[in-house]
Amino acid sequence: MTSSGASSGARVRFAHAPGFWVIAAAFLITLAFSTVPTPLYAIYQHRDGFPTYVITVIFASYAIGVMASLYLAGHVSDWLGRRRIALLAVLAQVVSAVIFLVWQDVPGLLIARFICGVGVGVLTATATAHLSELRQIARPAEDPSRSALISSMVNLGGLAFGPLVAGLLAQYVASPLERPYEVFLVLLLLSAVGIALVPETVERLEERPAYRPQRVAVPSASKPLFFASAIGAFAAFAVFGLFTSLAPTFLGGVLHHRAPLLAGVVTFVVFTAGAVSQAVFVRFERGHQLRIGLGFMSLGLIGVAVGGLIPNLAVFVVGGVIAGAGAGLVFRGAVATAASLAGPTTRGEVLAALFLIAYVGLAVPVLAIGLGIALLPAQVALLVFSAIILILVNAAVLRMLKATT
Structure with a gap:
């Protein structure tokens, strides 16, 4: 059930219209972060000398994290609220970025990618619903397909920008395996602050239903x-x-x-x-x-x-x-x-x-x-x-x- 904002609380500073773009930006940054390692895999491989199939295992750990979170937690924002779950998803990405920075061996990469996938899976379901509801409240007469198109373009656009930014930093800035994660760590923290100030669109239930997977x-x-x-x-x-x-x-x-x-x-x-x-x-x-x-x-x-x-x-x-x-x-x-x-x-x-x-x-x-x-x-x-x-x-x-x- 959506709310026009009465449940959003006094701390919220954004209206629904700018809140829509804050969530869109956070969604884009999170998905961009998920593809930051793409141009860096070859650097890891050259440094450590592992075979190519290890790259696919590291990548697969991300996909497994996405699938697990979609199945286990992709729907919980219906009960606990969009803003809270989106914030937790972005904070999971913050944890992933820290692991990328402090544990750069293969086990660390596997764990960081899995946590990143978990955050992306939760946010994909939550942010898509949140964007639709924010847009519906801000512009009730607008065709809902426009919100869906923006969400889809943010999704693919975010996945596109991550490798570009990481590639630029790796090519022209010192410490190529640190700088991209440092930049996105700052962006993710800013995204978390923005999400905390966006209106809630779901009324939290007084009696929370028993948990079940999706x-x-x-x-x-x-x-x-x-x-x-x-x-x-x-x-x-x-x-x-x-x-x-x-x-x-x-x-x-x-x-x-x-x-x-x-x-x-x-x-x-x-x-x-x-x-x-x-x-x-x-x-x-x-x-x-x-x-x-x-x-x-x-x-x-x-x-x-x-x-x-x-x-x-x-x-x-x-x-x-x-x-x-x-x-x-x-x-x-x-x-x-x-x-x-x-x-x-x-x-x-x-x-x-x-x-x-x-x-x-x-x-x-x-x-x-x-x-x-x-x-x-x-x-x-x-x-x-x-x-x-x-x-x-x-x-x-x-x-x-x-x-x-």
């Missing part, structure tokens, strides 16, 4: 279409997972470009393409978005594979950008399709199931390609990855398109 429900009559949507989301996240974990390894090894800034820029443009494509094609109907997204992802995955095989930096990067643009549209279409399968009382549960499967896509394919690199040439592993994701996304999108016609 229900994960799939409508039985629509299971084939739901799983098609879930596979589409899985494939889209697999592309993003590749560029937030192993892309710097391919750039430095196969393509012989080791600059941290380049690794950050490549990841930045891939995620930015995903956000921009959603904004550019927002007025298109879902079927057209899915067709465009499928075309972009197919062409981009081919480009990524060819760029690795030749090898050619330009082809690899252009392929990644096109694949990222397609992944943004496919993911948006998958969410819209899944949401349409359930009524208001079960929509959250259906989307919870979709996001859990999507985050499996963030972890499992990247783990598989990391292990593949240990057994096969990197170019072959990348080719196999691209082929599998290409098959999955075509099967998923064609099934979703069949349902929309």
